[in-house]
Amino acid sequence: MTSLLKLHRLKLTALFLAANIGLLLHLAVGDLKATSEWVWLDILGEGGSALLSLVWIGLVLKSRPAGRVTNLLVLGLAGVFFSWWIDSLDEFIRMPDTVHWDHWLESVPMPIGLVLLTLGIYHWHREQLAISAQMEKRERLFREHRQFDKLTPLGDADYLRRQLELGLAEAATNNQPLSLVILDLDDFNGLNRRFGHGEGDHLLLALTQLLLLNLRRQDLLCRLAGDRFVVLLPNTGEAQARQLAEELREAVRHFAHKTRQHGERLKLQATVAVAMALQDDAESLLRRLNLALARAKPPRLAHSA
Known part of the structure; x- marks a missing residue:
């Protein structure tokens, strides 16, 4: 697990920086809301969705080597996470009416992330089909190997x-x-x-x-x-x-x-x-x-x- 995460440390670092830059921008421009203004249902829904996106990213990085398919999956999930993350910040930070870039940060990464995620899943699907074909071939060769003569390199x-x-x-x-x-x-x-x-x-x-x-x-x-x-x-x-x-x-x-x-x-x-x-x-x-x-x-x- 550790070695796989090391292969993807650049992706994790970039995602961490992007999330913190979004947080700092909101803190620099907006004002913190009072606890009484928090809407817990929205916090749980948006924050929970962002947290689940992080869990999915971790599972992908843990189970896959670096490569095109992994990059597409991680970038897609990162876009989904970033949108939910920015959306959840609105529950804690009140932005001025004159600021509109927060809506762009909240809305644009989501469809881009979903497109990338779809491409990643498509290529992952093709990859799994190829792996399944190889496994089927190996299984067939293994079954046939069991039908080979124990003394000579010939079929029985x-x-x-x-x-x-x-x-x-x-x-x-x-x-x-x-x-x-x-x-x-x-x-x-x-x-x-x-x-x-x-x-x-x-x-x-x-x-x-x-x-x-x-x-x-x-x-x-x-x-x-x-x-x-x-x-x-x-x-x-x-x-x-x-x-x-x-x-x-x-x-x-x-x-x-x-x-x-x-x-x-x-x-x-x-x-x-x-x-x-x-x-x-x-x-x-x-x-x-x-x-x-x-x-x-x-x-x-x-x-x-």
Whole structure:
């Protein structure tokens, strides 16, 4: 709070000087009224309004950094405060009939202050809309981040289903093909038993980078489960998807991954399968993809899986 008020000390000083100059001018020209002449209802109404304006200024200065919006809000409220302040001085000081500038000081700052205050509220409104949009975006990213795989920097199965639903809707709207590629490492469980799960996790991390390097910018790679990966291929027909699947399979076969403990090169093989969207929803397309993978696996591996 203190640091924020320091940023606005010039505004506070100017407002304090203006209020005191108005008071001194009234004292220099007018005469103090007797207590019996005071109208308490007017004093409470006009003085209370001036006091509330000061409270609003304090709240704005406390909650906002310096800037255009803050300046407009403070200047607008300052004009409202000054008008009520000058108006309340009339309840204590009698001005000569020949003096008219007090009416100007009482009347002119109010509409100017209200115009400035309106502009400030308008820009504050726009500012809040922008902030809300950013917060909504961050919240969406946070929700999506919770759907990312804990080991690899990839979306998990739930994230894949969500993106697949969006992709299917977009493909139907634009009358474009959409395909999926699934890749499953052969005998990954055997590698885990032989070298340990830590080495298996390290292998999956390295494999993730390999697969990403072999995909196009528009493709989405997700980890479906364990050593099984799925690639969402927008605007891609079945023939092109099969070509990409074969390229991924070959990339895995030539992957020169070595264990961290002994530097032993692991010979990797992967089974791939493709499914192109027809009249599917996300779940039926994934079922067809898994069935295609089961048919593509060698009998021994299919039985062990």
